[in-house]
Amino acid sequence: MTVVGILHPGSMGAAVAAQASRSGAEILWCPTGRSSATKERALRYGLTAVNDLGELTERAEIILSICPPAHAEEVATEVAAHPFTGIYVDGNAISPASMARVYAILARTGATVVDGSVIGSPPSASKNTRLYLSGPSEGLMPVASLFAGSAVHTHLLPGDVGRASALKLSYSSYQKASRVLAAVAYALASDYGVDEELLDVAQGRTTSYLAETAYIPKVAARSWRWGPEMKEAAYALEEAGLPSDLANAAAAVMSRWDSLKDSSLDIPQVLDHLHAAQDGEPT
Structure with missing residues (x-):
């Protein structure tokens, strides 16, 4: 035994x-x-x-x-x-x-x-x-x-x-943070009475973004405009008295991809840009 x-x-x-x-x-x-x-x-x-x-x-x-x-x-x-x-x-x-x-x-x-x-x-x-x-x-x-x-x-x-x-932390950094972000998103939608509509939009998707790795380069190529969009989301959250940290953090990550506007790099190249950027400066 x-x-x-x-x-x-x-x-x-x-x-x-x-x-x-x-x-x-x-x-x-x-x-x-x-x-x-x-x-x-x-x-x-x-x-x-x-x-x-x-x-x-x-x-x-x-x-x-x-x-x-x-x-x-x-x-x-x-x-x-x-x-x-x-x-x-x-x-x-x-x-x-x-x-x-x-x-x-x-x-x-x-x-x-x-x-x-x-x-x-x-x-x-x-x-x-x-x-x-x-x-x-x-x-x-x-x-x-x-x-x-x-x-x-x-x-x-x-x-x-x-x-x-x-x-473990690679998985949980997404899984836990995404749950928190979902709660913040629904809090904002609820403040404006559109939470049911948000749920309807979300139910149109059945898979996890974590499984859609092919989409990562597309995110990088669009970050030049998605980053400012996340900053606007942060402003909206702040106006509603909700935590904006996650939205600001997403914008900071996307700023590392600013130079990849409309690019067609592969996944390793895109991820390398996350490592290479320093102090929030785009590579």
């Missing part, structure tokens, strides 16, 4: 860890300092309580860290204070640079550190979740085998730690 420790089992962490029990793993958690809601969740998922973090690190062969990203390094430091030499999976939504720091914290204790990213809703009988993994090869397969036949579908990425984290 593989023994797995889950740190701070929130709604996602507890659900992911519970899926590992399908392969026969025992799932440990430490109730010290945790809320009553967390304790109820751990009980519901059949997690085994231990006395303290020291017992968890002593018994666990694999530790899963799935917690709020602001606490990822702090949690890693707490684990590093104990003699843990097993596999440590950081499944938090942190940057590649933050992941590198987590790696450095745990690697010096002798642990095998795996970079993980969880994409999707908490796994259940009706929902599957993707777990992307990168890092040392000796750590990847033991983690992947934990979730064989479960609602957590693992995907191994070639390369070092940081790749799984980069994938």
Whole structure:
């Protein structure tokens, strides 16, 4: 039986860890300092309580860290204070640079550190979740085998730690920001009584812009006039007392494409312009 420790089992962490029990793993958690809601969740998922973090690190062969990203390094430091030499999976939504720091914290204790990213809703009988993994090869397969036949579908990425984290933030930077932008857009439409019409327009589309990569060069070629349009959107939002940060940010991004007016570059060339521009200056 593989023994797995889950740190701070929130709604996602507890659900992911519970899926590992399908392969026969025992799932440990430490109730010290945790809320009553967390304790109820751990009980519901059949997690085994231990006395303290020291017992968890002593018994666990694999530790899963799935917690709020602001606490990822702090949690890693707490684990590093104990003699843990097993596999440590950081499944938090942190940057590649933050992941590198987590790696450095745990690697010096002798642990095998795996970079993980969880994409999707908490796994259940009706929902599957993707777990992307990168890092040392000796750590990847033991983690992947934990979730064989479960609602957590693992995907191994070639390369070092940081790749799984980069994938997570690449996806969430669009997914989360687009949800917020949608809320702001509907707030503005609602102020003018055209929210139902906005919904009607939106329902004419059935795919995500994130999947329409071929459209990126078209956006770049039109940014010379779309950027000012976003500035006007920002003014309208400000007049309505709504946050204009996202609209202004979109305009700032488009300003990096000002020189590409009516161009026909390919995707790599267009994306290079985003990297090359400095201080908001077009290339």
